[in-house]
Amino acid sequence: MAVLILSALLAGAGQGMGRLGGLSLLKSSIPPQRLAEANAALNVGGYVPAGVLPVSAGYLSDAVGLTNGATIFGAVLMGVAVIGGLVVLATKRQVTDPA
DSSP: OOOHHHHHHHHHHEEEEEHHHHHHHHHHOOOOGGGHHEEEEHHHHHHHHHHHHHHHHHHHHHHHOOOHHHHHHHHHHHHHHHHHHHHHHHHHHHHHHOO
């Protein structure tokens, strides 16, 4: 039970820090007259996947079993995270490398 409570606290802290980072990035890079629009887009971009992913994991687990569903779901998310990281690294190199 202690591990479950600790993981919930850490997940909440991570969610809060991610939210703070996203809002800070918006505030520093978006013109004030477009800030509400950007905030709405950030909300949609964050909350739609937060709703769709657990539901899709549930349907997947119903179809192939809990263990296989969790494994497939985790592998797909890990793949998407790796691809996203590679895109960020490639974009960072292009932006910082003037040549």
